[in-house]
Amino acid sequence: MRLLHTSDWHLGQALHNYERTYEHQRFLDWLLDTIVAEQADALLIAGDIFDTANPSASAQKQLYRFLREARERAPQLDIVVIAGNHDSPGRLEAPAPLLEAHGTSVIGNIIRNAEGVIDLERLLVPLRGKDGAIAAWCLAVPFLRPGDVPRIEAPDEGADPYLKGIGLLYEQAFALARGKCADGQAIVAMGHCHMVNGEPSNDSERRIVIGGTDALPAGIFDPAIAYAALGHLHLAQRVGQKEHLRYCGSPLPLSFAETGYKHQVVRVDLAGGKAVDVTPLMVPRSVELLRVPPQPAPLEQALAALEALDLADLPHELQPFLEVRVLLDAPEPGLRGRIEAALAGKPVRLAKIEPTRKRDPSNAETAALSLEQLAELQPDDIFRRLYLQQYGEEAHPEHLSAFAELMLAVPSEPGKP
The missing domain is CATH 3.60.21.10 (Metallo-dependent phosphatases)
Structure with a gap:
């Protein structure tokens, strides 16, 4: 069979x-x-x-x-x-x-x-x-x-x-x-x-x-x-x-x-x-996902890559989704506006802007996270970070076990995963 x-x-x-x-x-x-x-x-x-x-x-x-x-x-x-x-x-x-x-x-x-x-x-x-x-x-x-x-x-x-x-x-x-x-x-x-x-x-x-x-x-x-x-x-x-x-x-x-x-x-x-x-x-892919640039790049390079995009003119439901990957030295308040301007008139759907900032590796746990990075954190990621911040050491396996069982026991809110 x-x-x-x-x-x-x-x-x-x-x-x-x-x-x-x-x-x-x-x-x-x-x-x-x-x-x-x-x-x-x-x-x-x-x-x-x-x-x-x-x-x-x-x-x-x-x-x-x-x-x-x-x-x-x-x-x-x-x-x-x-x-x-x-x-x-x-x-x-x-x-x-x-x-x-x-x-x-x-x-x-x-x-x-x-x-x-x-x-x-x-x-x-x-x-x-x-x-x-x-x-x-x-x-x-x-x-x-x-x-x-x-x-x-x-x-x-x-x-x-x-x-x-x-x-x-x-x-x-x-x-x-x-x-x-x-x-x-x-x-x-x-x-x-x-x-x-x-x-x-x-x-x-x-x-x-x-x-x-x-x-x-x-x-x-x-x-x-x-x-x-x-x-x-x-x-x-x-x-x-x-x-x-x-x-x-x-x-x-x-x-x-x-x-x-x-x-x-x-x-x-x-x-x-x-x-x-x-x-x-x-399985045929009906809609493409693009990451531009392929690796995080300084803003001016990223904007140049976006302006150089040459995309077929497709109906809205077939237009590719786009993630823009930018390497920043400091906060850039006008980031979205500049990216949207570079994409003006292009048949693409801007789904995500992924800013990456240079960090001090010795202070990685306390470094500020972007809203996108916060959204991608799993519940146990947050638990581990809070435990380390509170007690100055990694969470023990029994704590992780108890937290995992608690998460599985709590019913999801409507509309939430």
Whole structure:
């Protein structure tokens, strides 16, 4: 059978106040055509479908319209969706009874019974080939919070109970799937997590830091698993140099740090219980992201580079987004005005001005940050800075662990990630 693996759509995302509905729709239209052209049997969407826990009505309509059209154009297609750390598990699962009738399985929550035992059965989704027979079993594991994993009563000394719990959950789910497998059927895993040595995009990915551990080892996946479809990291990459353990990456650049990424979905062919072919399918980029100059440069050089821009005259929705990178010795009150003047009449959308100031490396922690830099700080960055400022030393792992669990326990405000 043939699978397509995608993740990290981040529907509803805005790039520095520019909404991106057009770009997402172009990707979804391409994906529909690809499903048909590749004669896919299943589509695996590995989390972060939405950019926030409370997505807009238009973002939700975009998802459900896609699912309906996928069913219409490929009636045999099985679709499996798991929640990512940006998604609200409950909101994502709410329409599940309706979606199941149209071939879509949505796993957002880890459910326990009255005795506290995890319902592993609901994490196993059968995937059917073109003949209608089960060809594979999918371990659909959503983003796991500390309360989601099996409790480790007596963890090894120095072991992280959260990491151990994740490993145990995958082990239990795999054992259940193996018991259901007939000859020739494959086991495929899905997960939304940060794996060891995974290369992140810090400008657009919310870091997952639990118990002082921010990455999981590839060993949590049993060697008999045919393919692991991962989400969370936006750069397409293999895990541990293994062809069958992969992040497919996001389908479009979600920050200017991702302008050089090759965005893709991954086609996976299964036969005899194994992945016999794993092939990236490149996603066309409908709107370009430009960084001018490529490296921060003094203001006059930056302005000259902007004035030299020669861009095609495109409709507004196709005009590239622009980040201007300026190296300053001192504050420049008229910076935006001078940049806008240099861009006058050019078919480009100014999304971000990134001023970089020369700093004293010995005073890096107390140096003033620009508004753009403040906006890019993660909550744990702020915690670390405040702790260092207050106590004159780095925060201890147990403090970081407690702060991370607190952040995951606090529900997001409407409209906030």
